[in-house]
Amino acid sequence: MTVIASNVATEGKPKEKTKAKKRYLKAKRDRRKKKQSTGDVAGTNIKVSKQDESQQLSEDEGAASNQDVENDREQVLEEPKAGPSSQKDHKEEKRPRKRQKLDQELTPSAAGPSREPSPVLEETSARSSLTPPAALPAFPLPKRPDAPSKSTLALQGLDKALMEAELVDPAKTHSLPESGDDQESGLSERTVKRLKDLGIADLFAVQTAVIPFLLADNRQRSLYLPYDPPRDICASAPTGSGKTLAYVLPIVEILSARIITRLRALVVLPTRDLVNQVRETFEAVAKGRGLKIGTATGQHSFAHEQVQLVGDTSTYLQGGSSKVDILICTPGRLIDHLNGTPNFSLQHLRFLVIDEADRLLAQSFQDWLARVLAATRPSSPDNIPESAASPSLSTSSHGLPYPDALAPAYHHLIREVAQVHTDLDEKKESSCQKLLFSATLTRDPSKISALNLRNPKYFVVQSAAEEQPTKEGAVMDIVMEKFSMPATLTEHMIVCETVQKPLMLFFLVHQHDVRNALVFTKSAESTTRLVRLFEFFESIWAQEKNGAMHKQAAIRAYSSDLSASDRKSILEQFRNQEIHILVCSDLISRGIDISHVSHVVSYDAPVDMRKYVHRVGRTARAGRKGDAWTLVEEQEARYFKNMMKAAAHIDPVKRMRVSEKDVAPYVPTYEKALVKLREVYSR
Numbered sequence: 001m002t003v004i005a006s007n008v009a010t011e012g013k014p015k016e017k018t019k020a021k022k023r024y025l026k027a028k029r030d031r032r033k034k035k036q037s038t039g040d041v042a043g044t045n046i047k048v049s050k051q052d053e054s055q056q057l058s059e060d061e062g063a064a065s066n067q068d069v070e071n072d073r074e075q076v077l078e079e080p081k082a083g084p085s086s087q088k089d090h091k092e093e094k095r096p097r098k099r100q101k102l103d104q105e106l107t108p109s110a111a112g113p114s115r116e117p118s119p120v121l122e123e124t125s126a127r128s129s130l131t132p133p134a135a136l137p138a139f140p141l142p143k144r145p146d147a148p149s150k151s152t153l154a155l156q157g158l159d160k161a162l163m164e165a166e167l168v169d170p171a172k173t174h175s176l177p178e179s180g181d182d183q184e185s186g187l188s189e190r191t192v193k194r195l196k197d198l199g200i201a202d203l204f205a206v207q208t209a210v211i212p213f214l215l216a217d218n219r220q221r222s223l224y225l226p227y228d229p230p231r232d233i234c235a236s237a238p239t240g241s242g243k244t245l246a247y248v249l250p251i252v253e254i255l256s257a258r259i260i261t262r263l264r265a266l267v268v269l270p271t272r273d274l275v276n277q278v279r280e281t282f283e284a285v286a287k288g289r290g291l292k293i294g295t296a297t298g299q300h301s302f303a304h305e306q307v308q309l310v311g312d313t314s315t316y317l318q319g320g321s322s323k324v325d326i327l328i329c330t331p332g333r334l335i336d337h338l339n340g341t342p343n344f345s346l347q348h349l350r351f352l353v354i355d356e357a358d359r360l361l362a363q364s365f366q367d368w369l370a371r372v373l374a375a376t377r378p379s380s381p382d383n384i385p386e387s388a389a390s391p392s393l394s395t396s397s398h399g400l401p402y403p404d405a406l407a408p409a410y411h412h413l414i415r416e417v418a419q420v421h422t423d424l425d426e427k428k429e430s431s432c433q434k435l436l437f438s439a440t441l442t443r444d445p446s447k448i449s450a451l452n453l454r455n456p457k458y459f460v461v462q463s464a465a466e467e468q469p470t471k472e473g474a475v476m477d478i479v480m481e482k483f484s485m486p487a488t489l490t491e492h493m494i495v496c497e498t499v500q501k502p503l504m505l506f507f508l509v510h511q512h513d514v515r516n517a518l519v520f521t522k523s524a525e526s527t528t529r530l531v532r533l534f535e536f537f538e539s540i541w542a543q544e545k546n547g548a549m550h551k552q553a554a555i556r557a558y559s560s561d562l563s564a565s566d567r568k569s570i571l572e573q574f575r576n577q578e579i580h581i582l583v584c585s586d587l588i589s590r591g592i593d594i595s596h597v598s599h600v601v602s603y604d605a606p607v608d609m610r611k612y613v614h615r616v617g618r619t620a621r622a623g624r625k626g627d628a629w630t631l632v633e634e635q636e637a638r639y640f641k642n643m644m645k646a647a648a649h650i651d652p653v654k655r656m657r658v659s660e661k662d663v664a665p666y667v668p669t670y671e672k673a674l675v676k677l678r679e680v681y682s683r
């Protein structure tokens, strides 16, 4: 308001111009005219220049007096506030007539479309098209690019083969024929008959994909493929979906053609229990085929295993010597034999199976994977150290050379046989085909690249009912570690206080009359303690509720604290349902197949999604129904839920609410059991 007032005051009394001032203004105008005629004003900036000019003119006019300058500045600043018409009129008044005319000519909207173009404007724009703009061109401000999405980041560096994975519907099955060979899967009549004897009439989804891939092409049935090496396989399928038979059947089928026993299939598994389980499957399927199956787990002495695996350890044999066609082992013992058993050779391997692949790839002791892969590959002829080359051809005990002692890809190791290289020479490759299986296949590109896979083919068994039924979706699920679960599994979580966990367990077991259950704890120590408490509870409960009527649940611990033989016997008793509830550590959370397990209780909640998937996967196997309950301590609830959300698996896990009223009948017995436990531990 003060500003406008001062303007009005100034306008009311126009100042008289002195002679000096008039001269100064004239000289100024002349300079301006001269400047205009040299084309300094850029055509592109007409509007801006016009404004500047009028402003400058006002300033010039008042240059002689500070008061005038102030007024002009204030006028410019106040322009938006004052009424638009009055301000404009005021400015127009202040401008010299010549400038106003020029302005009218330069402003097309004011001039109207029918007006003749002014020669001045034409001249100015013609000049401006020739001369560069006086001001620097204005570029848009730099913009920060959008951050790539989580999925885009996850896809970076990913194996191309994974992007081209074959998606298999878990509901897909294939019925085996009543008689004769199965043309579709490539299984022979003999194998089909054997499967029928074992009660298997259909192939499960993962089997319908993997078996034909390995068997359909007759060339792929050869024991050696040095010039046409086979493609490797990575298969991801839910727990209990039949991955074991997916590799056992083709291996037995192909190796049955062998004449000489050589180590041709090597199956690596993370635990002894799994080795024994897979051995049983091999023996059942290969019955009557004459294939020799061995294991190496450290369960027996090293010398004993050596005798079981290798025929001759006294003479050096180039091609190795093997008493078994198929060896199932843990990685530790495998390395022991590679290091310390003479004539234990992997050069004839036709199959290298890595089951529970993600778990095994996470184990790096003694660099086991690199050692095994190196043992399946011949070194290049130029890289053979003198010591590695054989002094002579291997000979039998009758003095006859073994013509087939070396695998084709290793023939260059024979020094006596002159190597004549021609242009037609083809490189001989190892015939070993790698087969990787897991319910939680790793997406880690560095781990996959360590396997040195040959043109790998990925199979992903993924439920079409899940959110991402497309191939890209299934691949993304693997990449984002969203694992597929058995369709027959029901999942619950129970949030409770830490001290209430045992009570909750007793409630669940009694309320649902649970008999065939696996209860997972976080450590061997907590396993033992829980079993003790459970035993006290059961015996007091039985006494109080008329022991004759109540059949106590048989409960045992299963952990690394037990000897191998104890573990084997306990597992056997559980299989035979002599033990009803097995409290265990994560030692048997993977791979163990006990068909009648109806419930899995995570007494201590798992800390990662992989562990959760494998634990709950001990039930609901091979299309059977199963329940999984997870006891979540109140302070863990947020972490557990976030873990489930990250794996897009929060919806299937329903919250089960157990009230004080529900557990009240068990509280007195529980308290008595606790007293007894305290007595035991305080001794």
Ligand SMILES: Nc1ncnc2c1ncn2[C@@H]1O[C@H](COP(=O)(O)OP(=O)(O)OP(=O)(O)O)[C@@H](O)[C@H]1O
Binding pocket: 199, 200, 201, 202, 203, 204, 207, 237, 238, 239, 240, 241, 242, 243, 244, 245, 438, 439, 590, 591, 592, 593, 595, 617, 621, 622
């Ligand atoms: N085609 C089939 N028909 C009937 N039962 C089958 C068939 N294939 C496999 N099974 C049975 O399904 C059960 C689970 O198989 P398997 O142990 O191979 O599962 P898996 O996919 O390896 O599970 P995990 O990931 O937990 O190791 C086994 O008892 C097996 O005998």
